[in-house]
Amino acid sequence: MEWLGIERPEIIARATENINEMVALIERLASEDIAYKTDDGSWYFRIAKFPDYGKLSGKDLEGIEDGARVDVDEYEKDAARDFALWKATKPGEASWETSIGTGRPGWHIECSAMAMKHLGPSFDLHAGGEDLAFPHHENEIAQSECASHQPFARHWFHVHFLLVEGKKMSKSEGNFYTLRDLLLKGYRASAIRFLLVSVPYRHQMNFxxxxxxxxxxxxxxxxxxARRMEATAKNPALPVERNEELDALVADKLAAFHAALQxxxxxxxxxxxxxxxxxAANIAIDSNTFGLGNVERIAKALADFDAVFDVLTDRDAAISQGAVAWAQAEGRADDIAPELLVAQSITDEEIETLIAERTDARKRRNFARGDAxxxxxxxxxxxxxxxxxxVTWKRK
RNA sequence: GCACCGGUGGCGAAGUGGCUAACGCGCUGGUCUGCAAAACCAGUAUGCGCGGGUUCGAUCCCCGCCCGGUGCUCCA
Incomplete structure (x- = not known):
């Protein structure tokens, strides 16, 4: 994750460490007859008690009516669509002894309990993949709002799955790549990040x-x-007064940048x-209509951009080296792209030395040596x- | 089968009921350069999945169809 510049969460909650909270939540629901126990010792959520059920996904519940696709008796539930809050122990499964019986929590209750514990009964944003909207998130809403009598998440953020080379990503299709795989093929971490963030989260993207x-x-x-701006800012030959037309355009586009994110x-x-x-700035510099006064707002624009996209600072070489080191340690050296090893075989100092030699050769108009x-x-x-x-240089 | 989301140039991808359909990449030509590279300029969708409809006008609204994704059973 850090290779892609993704921040670590402040809190990583573990279901197994929050069993008490889940049990408390189920007991609260039970006290209002929203949760009920079946003969085998499992607990279920009575969806009939929550009229808003389905509001997130817009599901038509008629499709999952009692007995339509599920044998009601087999699950001992009052209604087929009721979902499990707590499952009675089965042989070979982890279980906890609690005041509501011995067993393990259902999938949905974990998230409700932990979210409310750390964020309170109402919070701003709940994220997840598009596959989770139903039933998982729907069930979280039902449990949480019945328990707290308050709105649960104010906004839901569902990301679409991506396509890889036009197809869904799957191991059998052979288009399943991990971040490490891509780095070892020689792609840069920044390029991967930029590609992923360039498509709005709501849309399915084709990777x-x-x-x-x-x-x-x-x-x-x-x-x-960005480098050109830095160099330009230090150029003493530049006029001090700014190009007002350019400055206005930059201000306009910077506002558009923020509006788009909003x-x-x-x-x-x-x-x-x-x-x-x-x-626009390149044109101004090329046509000598750029002033030092233009630098400030452009620098601000770049900083604002990078605060979100985080691709301007080049950490790629170090990250790729990390991936190479990992592959070598794991005995997967064959997966390393040859170019990657070649690129890592030359140091910055060696590059500088060669460039100095080339500059010298070119001064003597020895272009053959320079080109070599x-x-x-x-x-x-x-x-x-x-x-x-x-002369400037960069690694590809 | 049902529901929801999507189908825009060579590729990725915005967007809007009527202005030249953003932006990036690629490609072609040009400026610059010893040559390149970078940067810039010009060109590159008479067209926005297909067929109907509404409208003075639709890529954008409605209906149908085709294609892709997700969900509709369990598990997480």
Whole structure:
């Protein structure tokens, strides 16, 4: 997770450490006859007591009427759609001895109990995959709101599953990749992150290797621009007064960036606004209409962008090295892309030395030698750029 | 079979009842460069799954169909 720049949760709750809370919740429901015990010692939730059932998923409950697809007697439930809160012990299963009997909690009660314990009866946001809306989240709402008599989560955030190369991801399709797999193939962590966040969460995205290459190129452009801004800000030849037209455009696009994120996290639109700024600023610099006064707002835009997207700072090499080290330790060295090892075989110091030699050769107009060095570095994944103010380089 | 979500250029992907259908990548040509790279410019969907309908006007609304995803039993 940290490889993708994802923050760790403040609290990671474990179901097995919160059995008491779950039992208390079931007892509270039982006191209002919402939870009931069956002959085998299991507890079920009486959906008839919660008229709002189905409000999240918009399910038509007629489809799961009593006895339609489930043998009611077999489960001893009062209604087929009632769901388990607590399951009586079965041989070979973990169980706890509690005031409501010996057994283990049902799946849904765990989440209700832990969410309310840490966040209170009402909280802002509950997330989950699209597959969980029904029945899991629906059942959480029913249990929690019946127990607390308050609204449970105010907003629900359901992410769509992604497609991989146009198909659902599955081991049998052979399109199941872990983050480590992708890193070992030579893709950058930042590109993976950027691709994943570039499509709004509500939409199903098609994750492709071509898409990863696209993200890599897009990040290169953004990082290149960030570097260019830094260099430009230090350029003493630049006029101090700002280009008002450009500044207004940047302000406009920065507002659009934030508006897009405010609009249900539309990351695709937010991203577009930043690229608009990049292009406009590049044009201004290229046409010598850029002033030092323009730097401030653009720097603010980049900072705001990166506070969310977090791809400008290059930590890719270290992360890839981590993946390589892992593969070597696990005996999976064969999975490491050759380019990755080649790229890691040259140090920054060695690159600087070669570039200095090349610059020297070019001054003497020995272009053959200069180009030879450039090609040598290129083979090691190092790209040289000759700018007006000197040579810069980056790893591919 | 039923319900919900989606189907936009070569690819990824925004968006809107009527303005040139964003943005990124790719590709082609150009500027710059010793040559490249980077950056910039121009071009690249007469078109938004298919067929009807509503409307002065639909990619955007309605209906049907096709395709993809998810759910509709248990487990988590």
């Amino acid at each position: 492709t290797f071509e898409g990863l290459a696209e993200s890599t190129a897009a990040i290169d452009r953004l990082r290149g621009f 609009n249900d996290l539309n990351t695709a639109e937010a991203r577009a606004a930043i690229f608009d700024i990049v292009r 060095i450039r090609n040598e570095l290129l083979e090691k994944g190092v790209l040289i750029e000759d700018g007006k103010d000197g």
